[in-house]
Amino acid sequence: MTRPRSAAIARPLPAPLPHRLSLLFVASMIALFLTVANARAVDIQPFETPAGLSVWLVEDHTVPIIAVDFAFSGGSAQDPDGKEGLTNLLSATLDEGAGDLTSRAFQERMQDLAIKIGFDAGRDAFYGSLRTLTPNAEDAFEMLRLAVTEPRFDADAVERMRSQIVAGLRRQEKDPDAIAARTFARTVFPDHPYGRPANGTEETVSALTPADLKAQHQRLFAQSSLKIAVVGAIDAATLGPLLDRVFAALPAEPDLTPVAEITPRTEIEEAVTLDVPQTAIRIGLPGLKRDDPDFIPAYVMNHILGGGSFSSWLYDEVREKRGLAYSVGSYLVPYDHAGMLIAATGTRADRAGETLQIIGEQMGRMATQGPTEEELAKAKSFLTGSYALRFDTSGKIANQLLGIRMEKLGLDYIDKRNSLIEAVTLEDIKRVAKRLLGSASPTIVTVGPKQPS
Known part of the structure; x- marks a missing residue:
């Protein structure tokens, strides 16, 4: 079961970490890939946080790592006409500065904490993830809260990420596979959100503004459409308040545009x-x-x-x-x-x-x-x-x-x-x-x- 992924966005390499933290991070990532090495039953604990958020938890104390995956309904199919690529750009800029932290400060803070936060825009949903060592859970969930609820969308950070996406779109103009995928979607789903380019075009992405990102963020991020799954060395009593800190301040309902049912066109x-x-x-x-x-x-x-x-x-x-x-x-x-x-x-x-x-x-x-x-x-x-x-x-x-x-x-x-x-x-x-x-x-x-x- 996989989910669709948006185009990878290259980031400038940060300054090297102190040697001790580098070793800790590497050791932790190795441990992550060794977790649950033998096939066994997955014991899922469904529960509600104190604020009423629904969570599926698999508690596993094999290694001190927590993996959080979550999603909101509404992906690139929610891009307004003429603003194709907006949700993809949103996924690239949420962790480019949040709260009082600029883009560089935010990235350096994540490196110092040995955590990873990521976002992806699918066609029908917007995905996010957090990977952290359990001892850093408090700080890691606070970083996630900032990205989810207080993204800055500073003009310079938005421009940097937008430029990288536009450069990728220009390369795709000569890529037969990319052209085939776009042409195919447009052909089988005419005049429908599924037929529009999820990553946008050079023209639409170049015209997107921080105000557009703020508006899309407000439309998509809401509690009622949120699904959360967590695996790792943490119990429900500890996890619930941390998740509430991240998500409970979001609006109750999203502002989604209805997407029509459609049968793909054939014989073309x-x-x-x-x-x-x-x-x-x-x-x-x-x-x-x-x-x-x-x-x-x-x-x-x-x-x-x-x-x-x-x-x-x-x-x-x-x-x-x-x-x-x-x-x-x-x-x-x-x-x-x-x-x-x-x-x-x-x-x-x-x-x-x-x-x-x-x-x-x-x-x-x-x-x-x-x-x-x-x-x-x-x-x-x-x-x-x-x-x-x-x-x-x-x-x-x-x-x-x-x-x-x-x-x-x-x-x-x-x-x-x-x-x-x-x-x-x-x-x-x-x-x-x-x-x-x-x-x-x-x-x-x-x-x-x-x-x-």
């Missing part, structure tokens, strides 16, 4: 001419939202088709047998208001047509024939056996818990997830494959050199 072919050696390819069909009863069978089906990396049909047919691409795969995209199944690859421009044909054949094969019993058994074995790897660090567990909360899968999902996978039958696979792959022609977007007529 869009070719963008770009003078590059390879052609980027995106192929898409309507998929499923996460609460659809067929989602788990579709997840298993897609693993066999293109989600299983080295074991998938697409990898075998496109890369292994023909050497047409280095990377090829398919994936399900369950947004809050739409679902998609997307296949993607990049190949030599003169073999783009052949590659498209092979991907289409494999989709058709799945829709009409489906996998064998052996292929289904291998897929289920991998998906159930690898699930424990999502819980081998405190941070991963917090991320999984937050995803389960955001997708409303229930407190017992971790315990029953593998049994849901095991229950999938060949008949289920064939039914969902026909539903997703056999009902319409896909939308196809290519970006590369112009092909001969």
Whole structure:
């Protein structure tokens, strides 16, 4: 269970820490990656803070580390028209100075405390995280409070982060994969927030102001849409007041613009001419939202088709047998208001047509024939056996818990997830494959050199 990530923002390197703190930080991060090394049951404690915030906690005193993941409803789909990229810029500037601390002072303070605070803008939610040593919890949660409730949005810090985002957008103007992704979204979701560029354009981002950031911050950050997951060496009685200090002063309700339900457009072919050696390819069909009863069978089906990396049909047919691409795969995209199944690859421009044909054949094969019993058994074995790897660090567990909360899968999902996978039958696979792959022609977007007529 992963969540969408905004573009990484490079920051100037701070001055080196004192040697003792550097060693402590390194040792702590090593310990973080060793947490919960053996697969075991995750004991989730749901509770409410004194102020009424809902929290899922996994108490683990193996190492003195606390991992906090949280999210507010409303991501880049809440960007106003003409201000695309606003929520992404918000995620890049919240920790660029807060309260009485300038950007540099804030970053230096985090380094001194050996803590990490981060923010990301997804399509439907705004995410945040905190990683800290337990002895530094009081100070770390205070730093998080400042970033969440008192961001400064100083003009110089905003300009620095905006310039970095704009520079990245300019590089993407010559990147066939980035162009394909933007063109694809615009094509399948016309006149809809999902079709607009989440990171914005050079023009929209350049025009954003600190006042825009303050307004978006006030619209999105509210208690009623907040979900929190915490893993680490802390108990509920200690954690509750710390979380209240961070979040309880926020408004009760967000000011969100309703996002319409939408079915992705199909049977469209869009070719963008770009003078590059390879052609980027995106192929898409309507998929499923996460609460659809067929989602788990579709997840298993897609693993066999293109989600299983080295074991998938697409990898075998496109890369292994023909050497047409280095990377090829398919994936399900369950947004809050739409679902998609997307296949993607990049190949030599003169073999783009052949590659498209092979991907289409494999989709058709799945829709009409489906996998064998052996292929289904291998897929289920991998998906159930690898699930424990999502819980081998405190941070991963917090991320999984937050995803389960955001997708409303229930407190017992971790315990029953593998049994849901095991229950999938060949008949289920064939039914969902026909539903997703056999009902319409896909939308196809290519970006590369112009092909001969």
